[in-house]
Amino acid sequence: MHLTERINRIQISPTSAVIAEAEKLKARGVDIADFGPGEPDFPTPDHIKKAAIRAIEQNYTKYTATGGIMPLREAICEWHKRELGSHYEPKECVVNVGGKHSIFNVVSVLVQQGDEVIIPAPYWVSYPDIVKYAGGTPVYVESRPEDEFSVTAAVIEKAITPRTRLVILSSPNNPTGGVIPPDEYERILAACKKHNVWLMGDECYSHFTYDPHKPFSIASHAGSKAHVVIIGSMSKTFAMTGWRIGYTLAPEALVQATVKLQSQSTSNPTSIAQHAALEAMRGPMDTVPVMLAEYAKRRKRIVEGLRAIPGVTCEWPGGAFYAFPNVAAHLANGNSGQALAKDTGELARMLLDQARVAVVPGDAFGAPGYLRLSYATSIERIDEGLRRLDRFFSRAEAAA
8 A cells, every 4th residue: 555655754643552552451451550641530510511512402513614613712812811811813713623633734834845843852742743744844952851841942042943934832841741931931932033933832731830830821922923823722721632622823814724724624623512612711710720739739649659769750840740750760771770671662561561550651752761641640540550660660670
């Protein structure tokens, strides 16, 4: 079978692959301590679910405008202004089939063969492949643990060339939980404006930040609009991952280009899910602090637990719900006696097969030597997973 060069440039999402392997074992009755899924374990709030039921009862089950129903686009702009200080109009908003779809559309209309896209590493697994699919070249820059995985403007500006088209930032970051301070984010914007480069702000975890960090959008900065694209999603903030509703906020010409692409691909997002999202944007947000408080407890438990395991170090995530431990000491060229594995991909497979713990290898995020553990699971399952990890690595230490 002859497939296109563009599809052969990319691979299946590594996080999806880990989840699939864990699900196979679960289907056989195997008890897995699952730190793989990057989604809230909380249910979608009742008022949002009821809005979807009403939408069905009222027959909102037909095609909508490609870019989303006008009340939802208005509500997204109002919500983003209230919560994050921006000033967008509905004509500068398009509703997409999840945040990943938003990113795919924007990259597709901005990036072409020969263009470069700057991506701080560690990065969300889909950024490079989306760029490659569009014909662009990912250019990786480093965010360091000693900087709490917050990339700096100086590092980004050094990587900008005449071919640079776009900078993609995720804050809070998946997989590290790193948060870019507002003043540094503004310096990054200044560098992008200086070199006439687009800045994409992926805000899917915007409302999951831990003290001293607060929700922040670069779109709140005066004069940002001409160079900034904002990507948002209902998935994390409102525990709506399966509803598949995301959005893009950008200058009208760019939004209309993505609507044109969407008209020839997915068409409108699901009408029922749009009405649920409308309730999310206009309704109460009292479930968000409840989720955040629980994540804060889990964050403390998992980071302290990981730090107690031989040969493992872990920074405190500033946001999101991921721990990102460094396990390089247990890998080839490490310094913790006998190497367990050649890389984190092999180590992740060993953990699943031998310890029945599902994690995502750091190599998938451009971070050799690290593992990503989602703590969007109960304290009880976190404790069980930590016990299994401790036994696994302690036995390795004893055998060394």
